[in-house]
Every structure is written in structure tokens, then in C-alpha cells.
Amino acid sequence: MSSHRKLKSWMFKLPTMLNCAEAEELMHDHHEGDLPANRRWRLNLHLKLCRECTSYLAAYENSIALGQSAHSDVEPADDLPDDLVAKITAAREQK
Amino acid sequence: MEDYQDAPESTLVAALQQEDAAAFEYFVRTFGGRALAVARRYLRNSDDAEDCIQDAFLQAFRNIEKFEQRSSLATWLHRIVVNSALMKLRSQTRLAEQSIDDLLPQFDTGECRVEPSWRFDESVETLAAKGEARRHVRDAIDSLPENYRIVLLLRDIEEYRTDETAELMDMTPGSVKITLHRARSALKKKLEPLFERDGE
Incomplete structure (x- = not known):
């Protein structure tokens, strides 16, 4: 373990501090805006001190936004088969 | 007609x-x-x-x-x-559980995160406007294990609420949250080639 991580590991054992694994568990609710004030405060404190979690959270949130952008519009399929249209309309008539 | x-x-x-x-x-x-x-x-x-x-x-x-x-x-x-x-x-199928452990965040023995430092020179909008990046993102979502892919599509793309997703997927809301978080984490891992490491 690097000395940087050793120091962090020690620091995150202090009262009210979260370690990275505990911070990870709060990230979903943090993104959804569902974290109660006390937990939000503890996560924000962790993020102020942890470059790795800050970097991770930024990449996590960018990934969500990229996923949403990539699927923001539904491009209609341009290969709707005529026989499928015929099959659907025929099935309706048989009802 | x-x-x-x-x-x-x-x-x-x-x-x-x-x-x-x-x-x-x-x-x-x-x-x-x-x-x-x-x-x-x-x-x-x-x-x-x-x-x-x-x-x-x-x-x-x-x-x-x-x-x-x-x-x-x-x-x-x-x-x-x-x-x-x-x-x-x-x-x-019953959307069998598939493991995505390899794509989830890594921690060392002291529970410290092992993560590179990312730099985002291009905004999400700029990246998403590029056809190649959009394809990469769609392929990354498509390559997620089935149950994770569907929950991610329902929540993040279709914008169903957690309770609606739970009902559609026959899951508990808690399980939807965990699956969604893991799916997002796995997606982030798969999209890392689009990001730049700080200091490079």
C-alpha cells in the first residue's frame, strides 16, 4: 500500500469519517439526491479529502450523462418490413 | 389510405x-x-x-x-x-444474475479506493455529439449483463422511477437501486477509454 493510501486509511478511521468503501455505498443516493443531511455532510467531507473518490464520482456521473445522451433520441428503424406491417394489420382484422 | x-x-x-x-x-x-x-x-x-x-x-x-x-x-x-x-x-429467461465483479470499483486492504485521476477536457455534450463516441457508449450499454442492462435502460434512459422499475422487473426497490448502481459503475469502467487520465 502506498504511503498516501496508508495515511488516508488511518485518517478515514477517525470519528465521523467514512472510508472509501463506505463512501461508495452512499454514491447512488447522492446522485439521486436522496441522501439525508448527516450522510451528505459525511460524504462531502470524505470527497474533500479523497482525490480518488472525487475522480471516481466525476467519471461515474459523466458516464450516466453520456449514456443518457447516447440514447436521448430514438432514431426510427428504416427497415420496417412491409410483410411485418401486413402481418400486424391482418392480426388486428382477425381479432 | x-x-x-x-x-x-x-x-x-x-x-x-x-x-x-x-x-x-x-x-x-x-x-x-x-x-x-x-x-x-x-x-x-x-x-x-x-x-x-x-x-x-x-x-x-x-x-x-x-x-x-x-x-x-x-x-x-x-x-x-x-x-x-x-x-x-x-x-x-429469468434474467439470470451474471457477475460484473471485474467492472466494479476496486479497494485496497485498507478500504481505500484504487482509482486513476481523470481529466475531462471535453464536456459530455461535446463527447456525445461525436458519432463514434455515441456508438461506443451504446455498445458499452449493450455489452452489460442482461439484468444490469435492462435496469439501466429503464431508470436512466426511459426514466422510470425506482418503484416502477421494481414492478416491471419483479424486483424490490432496494434491489433495483443496488443493480442500478452496479450497472452505472460497470458502464463507467467500460467508458474509461473515452476519458483522459490526468497527467497524461
Whole structure:
């Protein structure tokens, strides 16, 4: 373990501090805006001190936004088969 | 076939509610391409996607009487297609749990995160505007294990609420949250080639 991580590991054992694994568990609710004030405060404190979690959270949130952008519009399929249209309309008539 | 293109949507809805055959054919031809694209998001097999939209259109026709036009016809049909696709998926497999442990965050023995430092020189909007990056993102989502992919699509793309997703997936809301978080984490891992490491 690097000395940087050793120091962090020690620091995150202090009262009210979260370690990275505990911070990870709060990230979903943090993104959804569902974290109660006390937990939000503890996560924000962790993020102020942890470059790795800050970097991770930024990449996590960018990934969500990229996923949403990539699927923001539904491009209609341009290969709707005529026989499928015929099959659907025929099935309706048989009802 | 009467052309409904320039008429208000309520004209088409009224014709569908009167069981007008020509209106139904127009409905299928006009909305079918979009419906097929949505079905293909969920069902990787082309025949399954076609079966799915056939079921969806017939279901739409059966329920058109109850359509109150609180949303557009496209939005209403979209939800029917998604439901139909999920039913098809459920009938095929039980969406068996697949492991994505390799794609989840890593911690050392002191519970410290092992993570590179990322730099985002390009905004999400700039990245997403690039065709190649969009394809990469879509492929990354498509490559997620089935249950993670579907939960991510429902929550982040279709914007269903957690409780709605839970009902559609026959899961508990807590389980939806955990699956979604893992799916997002795995997606982030798969998208790392799009990000730049700080200091490089």
C-alpha cells in the first residue's frame, strides 16, 4: 500500500469519517439526491479529502450523462418490413 | 389510405377508436419504425423485436378506447412497446444474475479506493455529439449483463422511477437501486477509454 493510501486509511478511521468503501455505498443516493443531511455532510467531507473518490464520482456521473445522451433520441428503424406491417394489420382484422 | 400527417393527432386517435382499418395501417406504418427501434434496445434478436411490436400494436389497438390523450400517441405506444419487450424477455429467461465483479470499483486492504485521476477536457455534450463516441457508449450499454442492462435502460434512459422499475422487473426497490448502481459503475469502467487520465 502506498504511503498516501496508508495515511488516508488511518485518517478515514477517525470519528465521523467514512472510508472509501463506505463512501461508495452512499454514491447512488447522492446522485439521486436522496441522501439525508448527516450522510451528505459525511460524504462531502470524505470527497474533500479523497482525490480518488472525487475522480471516481466525476467519471461515474459523466458516464450516466453520456449514456443518457447516447440514447436521448430514438432514431426510427428504416427497415420496417412491409410483410411485418401486413402481418400486424391482418392480426388486428382477425381479432 | 387517408393521410393523417397534417391532421391533429386527435383525428387519428378518433379514427383508431372507431376501428378504422386504414387508420390502423397508417398508425403501424408511421409509428412502426420507432417502435421497432425501441424493441431492439431491449431484445437483441430481430425476430423477437418484430414479435414484440406486433404484440404491442395489437395491445395498443385493444386499449385505444381507454387512451385519454394525456400524452402523445408516440409516448403511449413507447411504454406499451417497453412493457411488451420486458414480457418477452421474462418469457425467455429469468434474467439470470451474471457477475460484473471485474467492472466494479476496486479497494485496497485498507478500504481505500484504487482509482486513476481523470481529466475531462471535453464536456459530455461535446463527447456525445461525436458519432463514434455515441456508438461506443451504446455498445458499452449493450455489452452489460442482461439484468444490469435492462435496469439501466429503464431508470436512466426511459426514466422510470425506482418503484416502477421494481414492478416491471419483479424486483424490490432496494434491489433495483443496488443493480442500478452496479450497472452505472460497470458502464463507467467500460467508458474509461473515452476519458483522459490526468497527467497524461
